[in-house]
Amino acid sequence: MIDEKKLEILTESAKYDVSCSSSGSKRANTPGGLGNASFGGICHSFTPDGRCISLLKILMSNECIYDCEYCPNRRSADVPRARLTPDEICELTVNFYKRNYIEGLFLSSAVFDSPDKTMELLCETILKLRKLYRFNGYIHLKGIPHADGALMMKAARLADRMSYNIELPSEKSLKLLAPQKSRQSLIMPMMSLKEAMDYDRVNKVRKNKVLPAGQTTQMIIGASPESDGQILKLTEALYRRMNLKRVYYSSYIPVVKSDKLPAAGAGLLREHRLYQADWLIRFYGFDVDEICGEDENLSPDYDPKCAWALKNMQLFPVEINSAPLETLLRVPGIGARGAYKICEARKFASLDFDNLAKMRIVLKRAKHFITCKGKFYGSDSFAQVKTSLMLEGTNERAEQLSMFSERSVSLSALTGEL
Numbered sequence: 001m002i003d004e005k006k007l008e009i010l011t012e013s014a015k016y017d018v019s020c021s022s023s024g025s026k027r028a029n030t031p032g033g034l035g036n037a038s039f040g041g042i043c044h045s046f047t048p049d050g051r052c053i054s055l056l057k058i059l060m061s062n063e064c065i066y067d068c069e070y071c072p073n074r075r076s077a078d079v080p081r082a083r084l085t086p087d088e089i090c091e092l093t094v095n096f097y098k099r100n101y102i103e104g105l106f107l108s109s110a111v112f113d114s115p116d117k118t119m120e121l122l123c124e125t126i127l128k129l130r131k132l133y134r135f136n137g138y139i140h141l142k143g144i145p146h147a148d149g150a151l152m153m154k155a156a157r158l159a160d161r162m163s164y165n166i167e168l169p170s171e172k173s174l175k176l177l178a179p180q181k182s183r184q185s186l187i188m189p190m191m192s193l194k195e196a197m198d199y200d201r202v203n204k205v206r207k208n209k210v211l212p213a214g215q216t217t218q219m220i221i222g223a224s225p226e227s228d229g230q231i232l233k234l235t236e237a238l239y240r241r242m243n244l245k246r247v248y249y250s251s252y253i254p255v256v257k258s259d260k261l262p263a264a265g266a267g268l269l270r271e272h273r274l275y276q277a278d279w280l281i282r283f284y285g286f287d288v289d290e291i292c293g294e295d296e297n298l299s300p301d302y303d304p305k306c307a308w309a310l311k312n313m314q315l316f317p318v319e320i321n322s323a324p325l326e327t328l329l330r331v332p333g334i335g336a337r338g339a340y341k342i343c344e345a346r347k348f349a350s351l352d353f354d355n356l357a358k359m360r361i362v363l364k365r366a367k368h369f370i371t372c373k374g375k376f377y378g379s380d381s382f383a384q385v386k387t388s389l390m391l392e393g394t395n396e397r398a399e400q401l402s403m404f405s406e407r408s409v410s411l412s413a414l415t416g417e418l
C-alpha cells in the first residue's frame, strides 16, 4: 500500500511540467499483455489551459541535489520530500490503469543522489513495467541531464516518448538560474536520441524502436528576459535539428521567492501566443523572421497570423479560386484544414462565400483578405480591419482554450486553425 501523503507530494511536485502530450505512439498490445498505446486509452486530453490529462503524472522523487532558482523542488527549498521505489510506481500505474483512472504514465524525477543513480532507477521502473507487468500502455519518461548515455538509450527503447527540458531560452539565463545545468548537457542527449531514431527509421527497425512517439522539450517563459523572437528562433532550430515532436512553453509562475526572478508571472496569453506562432512555423510555412523580429515580442492584441497580415496588407485580397495553397494558409481565418478543403473543392466548381461558410472558414476575419469570384465583402478601411480583428480577439484574451464550455467550440480555432 502506497502512502497517500507521498503520492500527494510527488504528484503535486510534478504539476509544473507541461511537456506530456501523448500523441503519436503506435505501441500495440501483445497477447496476454496489458494496455495499448495505439487506441482509445491514449487520447489527447487537455485541461482548459492546455495541459495534458489521462496520464499518471508523477515524480519518482522530489529530493534534488540541484538548486535551480525557479524550481519549488530545488535543494534549498523547505518543502516536504518523498521518494517512491520502482516497484511502488509500477504497482500504482498498473492499479490505476486497471481501474481506468489513467491511460499511461508520465514519469519524471528530481535528481537525487546522482544523475546516474536517478536515471538508473527510472530505467528500472519502466523495464519492470514493460517486462514484469507486461504494461504496453503509453510511457513518457523525463531524461535526466548529465546521466550516462547508455542508460538513456536503454530507457529510450522502453519508453514511447522522452523529453529533456531545455528549461531556459539562453545559455546565459541557464547559468544564472540553473547553474548546475548547461545547454550542452541538455542538447547532447537530444541529439543522440535523434540520431538513434534516424538510424531505426533508415534501417526499418520494427522491434524495440527508440522512442516511437519521439521526443519533446519544455521552456520556461518569463523567468528570464528573452524576447518572444529569441524563444521562437530557438524553437525553430530545435524542430529543424532535433526533429522534436513538440516544444512546450510553460509560463513562469512565481512560486519561489528569489532576487534573480521577476515578481510577476508571464501570463497565459503570452504562452498562448507562442503556441500560435509555433503552429504557424510547423504547419503554415512561416519563418520566425516573418512572425517576430529577434528582439520583439508577439502582439498581445492580435494572433500572430493576423498581426503578420496587417503588416502585409499590400498582398491582399487574394482570389479564393486561384490562390495557391501556401497563400491560402496565410489568410487570417483560413486554417490548415480549411485551406486544403478549398483546394480540393475548387477542382470541381468555383467557390463563393456561402461555400466557404459551409467549410467553416472564419469569414469574419477572412473577408478582409479574400475575394470570391472577384467579389470583396471586407472593409477598405485599414483602421476598421484592425478594429474588427482586435474585437474578434477580445474573447481569447479573457480565457484560453477550454474543452468543457460551450464557447470552446468557437474558440477551438485559436491554436489549431489560425
Ligand code: SF4
Binding pocket: 064, 065, 066, 067, 068, 071, 072, 073, 074, 075, 109, 110, 111, 178
Ligand atoms: S534539477 Fe529539476 S527538480 Fe532539481 S532543482 Fe532543477 S528543475 Fe528542480
